[in-house]
Amino acid sequence: MAAEKIIETRSIRARFGAAVVLDDVNLSIYRHEIVVIIGESGCGKTTLMRILIGLAKPSSGTVFLEGAPLTRHAITKKVGVLFQNNALFGSMTVGENIALPIAAYTDLDKNAIEKIVRMKLGMVGLAGYENHLPSELSGGMKKKAALARALALSPSILFLDEPSSGLDPISAAEIDELILHINRSSGTTMVVVTHDLASVFTLTRRVIMLGKVKKGIVAEGTPEFLKNECKDPFVKQFFNRQPRPGTTGWQTV
Numbered sequence: 001m002a003a004e005k006i007i008e009t010r011s012i013r014a015r016f017g018a019a020v021v022l023d024d025v026n027l028s029i030y031r032h033e034i035v036v037i038i039g040e041s042g043c044g045k046t047t048l049m050r051i052l053i054g055l056a057k058p059s060s061g062t063v064f065l066e067g068a069p070l071t072r073h074a075i076t077k078k079v080g081v082l083f084q085n086n087a088l089f090g091s092m093t094v095g096e097n098i099a100l101p102i103a104a105y106t107d108l109d110k111n112a113i114e115k116i117v118r119m120k121l122g123m124v125g126l127a128g129y130e131n132h133l134p135s136e137l138s139g140g141m142k143k144k145a146a147l148a149r150a151l152a153l154s155p156s157i158l159f160l161d162e163p164s165s166g167l168d169p170i171s172a173a174e175i176d177e178l179i180l181h182i183n184r185s186s187g188t189t190m191v192v193v194t195h196d197l198a199s200v201f202t203l204t205r206r207v208i209m210l211g212k213v214k215k216g217i218v219a220e221g222t223p224e225f226l227k228n229e230c231k232d233p234f235v236k237q238f239f240n241r242q243p244r245p246g247t248t249g250w251q252t253v
């Protein structure tokens with residue numbers, strides 16, 4: 001049976017003023033998979049993610065969620081987002097942060113909401129932290145709390161913007177393991193934007209790479225293919241962590 005597309009884009013174009021950032025982006029994301037979107041700074045990863053979650057409109061083109069053009073209602077019900085800065089409300093406890101979307105978008109009573117909050121915290125390894133303020137948590141724990149909130153409404157698809165940025169390598173590896181665990185145990189489809197090559201190899205069999213010179217998708221495949229076999233010199237350079245030609249001729253002062 002063919003894998004089911006949960007998201008599909010047709011000819012997405014994004015520009016700011018005269019500057020085109022994304023051109024002719026056609027991509028499919030399949031149910032239950034983890035897809036990683038990579039590319040150098042400024043190539044349009046965040047712009048693409050904002051378009052896929054309905055926070056920005058493309059200049060042209062269409063996004064389909066489960067076969068229908070994206071609507072605010074469908075996004076609220078089906079899409080979860082882990083923002084790069086976590087976007088936790090600092091004056092609310094971790095539990096209140098997670099309860100917020102549940103109270104806003106369901107008719108559940110207080111007891112049921114508290115039960116879900118405890119369950120989501122358990123899923124991310126933060127059982128018992130509902131009464132802590134975000135400021136009382138480490139960077140890795142804040143990320144987990146934000147992940148619990150992104151999962152509050154049991155989304156079909158979860159977008160994660162640089163989930164390991166700013167974390168030490170051990171905490172980053174823990175977040176990767178947690179992402180894999182949640183994907184395997186709940187089947188949640190995940191779209192991860194990251195710069196972290198180690199995470200790319202851990203998380204996925206399918207990478208979509210965006211370009212800055214050639215706008216839009218420049219390569220797609222397994223991390224191993226992009227690193228070792230892809231003919232595009234820019235892709236090889238990125239995966240092998242090499243500087244741009246001509247940027248190493250610094251003078252001694």
Ligand SMILES: Nc1ncnc2c1ncn2[C@@H]1O[C@H](COP(=O)(O)OP(=O)(O)OP(=O)(O)O)[C@@H](O)[C@H]1O
Pocket residue numbers: 016021039040041042043044045046047048
């Ligand atoms: N609201 C905006 N107004 C004008 N230009 C914008 C806006 N948002 C993004 N851009 C420009 O679009 C380009 C792509 O930005 P975007 O943030 O999507 O890239 P990115 O790949 O996510 O970068 P990074 O890896 O540094 O986060 C950049 O040149 C940026 O300056």
